[in-house]
Amino acid sequence: MSDSALSAQAQRLSADEAVALYGRPLFELAGAAHEARLAATDATVVTYLIDRNINYSNVCNVGCSFCGFYRTRRQEDSYTLSFAAISEKVRELEAVGGTRILMQGGVNPYLPFEWYLDLLAHLRERHASIRVEAFSPEEIKGMSKLTGMSTREVLRELQSAGLDGLPGGGGEMLVDEVRHARHVSPARIAAGEWIDVMAEAQALGLYTTATMVIGFGETRAQRVASLLRLRDAQDRALASHGNGFSAFISWTLQTRGVRIEGRAPGAGAFEYLQNVAAARLILDNVVNHQASWPTMGYKVAQTALFAGCNDFGSTMLEENVVSQAGARNRATPERELVRQIVDAGFEPRQRDSLYRIVRVPDVSALLGPDPGPQPASPVAGAAGAASA
Template sequence: MSTEISDLLAHAADGGRISPDQALLLYTDAPLHALGEAADAVRRRRYPDNIATYIIDRNINYTNVCLTACKFCAFYRAPKHEEGWTHSDEEILRRCGEAVELGATQIMLQGGHSPDLGIEWYERIFSAIKGEYPTLTLHSLGASEVVHIGRVSALDHAEVIARLHTAGLDSFAGAGAEILVKRPRTAIAPLKEDGETWLSVMETAHRLGVESTATFMMGTGETNAERIEHLRMVRDVQDRTGGFRSFIPWTYQAENNHLKGRTQATSLEYLRMIAVARLFFDNVNHLQGSWLTTGKDIGQLTLHFGADDLGSVMLEENVVSSAGARHRSNRTELIELIRSAGRIPAQRDTLYNHVLVHADPALDPVDARVHSHFSSTALTLLPVASAAAS
């Protein structure tokens, strides 16, 4: 290891800010174990209690009808397609009720950009959920949906955000970020808003009191430099607003979409990105590892590369799984993944408050029903009893 890299890792591990060029050097050239050790030092300093978290939530994909036609997506159907569908209000509320009964604290409503769904539809749904289940946090939609709703309903972004928030939206997910850099974003999602617009919507939301997460989909043909530029774009907005609660990188899934896996990120590239993100984001509190797209073994390893959160048990997910992510988990397994990584597991809420700390293994919750479920159709769920045995 060169003196330059050694000094840079020590500087970042101590909390010093690194430039995009320095981040790129670490991403491409730093020895893997030294990179992970530096990132883990940052994590330990931020979270000396040694706790790593998870959340129980449900992704409710309310429609697969979408105008955007992203090349990496296997979930969407074009408007008027015979396989297109939109859930009824009653079905969405039923799924929320199931989630609450299983201990979920958060709902992620996400779906396609349907030309039939304007601001009034979202206001009605959010108000109905909050009226029926006031304790549920609606961490839903994202900047791309704001842009779409604005077009359908002829509203500016600030008005869309304000009306959604009034109706019950608590915070935005990082959905739609993919990669924010112009060249690769245009290549994979030419009909989606550009990266600057995505960030502008999030900045507006933060200034209106609606926080969010930020995400990154790796492996669709971007260069190493473009990966780091994505981080830079997010960090610049965070410097101004402080509204991104966490950063969540994940890997492109190759099945049933137009990209067909011609380019994918390896597990080692993913771990290096986790570590560099922890070193680079001196202004973002939390870093989430993805077991859903990388597998539980790599998900667990992220806890040694700077991550402090393993995401969700995910009672339902239909978008990424449609593209081939078939990893399953359950509450017991996530707790054990965290504990066997030498960390103290804790269930969290959307704000990263600890709901339940599992300090004593003898007191771990046991409920076989609290497990992940994925469907390529999203039309029906398996009955709870049979799903738990699968």
Template sequence: MDVLDRAARGERLEREELVELYRRPLAEVAAVAHALRLERAHPDHVTYLIDRNINYSNVCTVGCGYCAFYRTRRQPDAYTLSYEEVGRKVAELEAVGGKRILMQGGVNPDLPLEWYEGLLRYLKERHPDVRIDAFSPEEILGLERLTGMPAREVLSRLKAAGLDGVPGAGAEILVDRIRHAAAPARIPTADWVRIVEEVLALGMYSLASMVIGMGEGPEERVEHLLVLRELQDRALAQYGNGFSGFALWTMQLENTRLAGRLPGATAHEYLQTLAVARIALDNIAGHQASWPTMGFKVAQTALYYGANDFGSTMLEENVVSAASGNVRRSATVREIVRQIVEAGFRPAERNVFYEIVAEPDVDALLASPVG
């Protein structure tokens, strides 16, 4: 049976079959991906999340060549936010109806584990209804090395202090030959998988992520997807808990040391990989379209290439936007709802588990002059 026919029947495709999808006409792969999206997620709805990104510090010792956000501790524009400054940002989110923050920084050797615990307690005491997803696997690895504690103990202490989940950031392409050519000190694949598995074992949430444009080819992209799929299989079987969704971005290189040295990725490659991911990741239902890196129009198109979600408002984005002036830092609910409606779907607000929590009054929202 042809590989596309097998995919359309919902059969699990293996490595060579997934690589073969990259050789097929994109329209044919997209048609299968969209059909699977309609089966695996809310068929009429496209969801979105009201949240805020908070970058508590830009000090980092990893020094990735594709990152324009980080600073060394001695640079004049290095910063670490106070608890009060972070708290004000959370209050601003609550004022617009948001109940989730995505909080990340760098690997900052000046911040002990107790600082992170204190921040979490400070926020939970003042904003008990806000979900805190924070500290990437790279940051957890940094705390592991700083404290000498295993990741399980670090994460257990952070969870006790108020941590709800850990972002799936830092995955990029989970093939060490590719990731270490661009960032030699970046967290190795095995450590990323190990730490995320500890997160899931403790009953917390994480997001499966992928960044293309690092010089990888179809084989490496498929390898990355298989690492995610196998981890999800294992986590669901052993812990009853896994990735809540999948997000794909393209590498933004404009303002980085690697501008002109890494190829980046085109809109065609983005849509192609998004469609392949929908077929490959049969155990993850929620797939995001990336309006920050691709723009609204490509994100709308992505809703017919396997995506069923329009991402989040973010309110503030600093890391990706530092690497490229073409990246939007935030979007209003009205803007997101308009894009979803224009693409032919019904918008619905969701939580981090891709469960619909509300449907907006579209007519009133789009008629409003602001918001």
């Protein structure tokens, strides 16, 4: 690979050039990715979102080996939240100025399709100002199987009932030899199906994000193949209707206490930062790249702001999926996100999920003496998490 391929102005990278990125010294690669980020987005600003994850049910029939969240219906601690319980969580989010809920479950074959439609209608009626991004492609496929409707019909019905977008969950590695490997998730939908559902959602005008998880034991070429599938999908979406992935988010496989522990290597900070930087350079058609503090911790996430990321993710009040596979970092109040962004030398801006700035936070008020418990206290337990 020529040095010019590391330039922010370089031409689109070929697959071979993209693989070669992973052989470059990390700080050289990160520097090139940072330049590309500065050219693509406001150079002085890092954005964040106030949101809440709601895992409406932990019943799932897919059984991914890296998932410590799912249960069978017969297990004592399986659950499906009532509409009232979900509403209460949304009220807590509203109280702290949140703008969106990210709602994912397992793929629960016991919930009728009407349950989802009624839930969306319930939320629209009571929480009109909150965007609802819910149901990953795996869940959409599950609803399609359950109803006999096409995934496009499922999406259209959900959208009519109040759905604003889909979480990026389940992207992981868009290479079937990896995602369907015996030690990973043989029952997962195929990479092409994940892409197809996202493309259908985008064509309907729904919000979507692209995600990636590294650490299954995949090769560099497979990481690149996954990124190139996203780049191709984004090209098609932008060319046909202009509504592509709003952001790219990657994180590392969390293995503690789940079946995949000992059967996949996971990935550390070095590989995470390398992948974040490579992704910024390869995905030249995705503007927003998000750092993952829940899996990597604040320090590594801050470093990712100098390796291609322009966004610090979200407060993730309540997250139950990656945290149950060993992610050490739980929900965080806004002041902590702001502190990390300011400490890294950027101006924090609260955004909505469409990356529109909705508020300039009062940094001195937020970073003054600790105000004590926030109105909505963090609850144990995905942007971008890996559920469904």
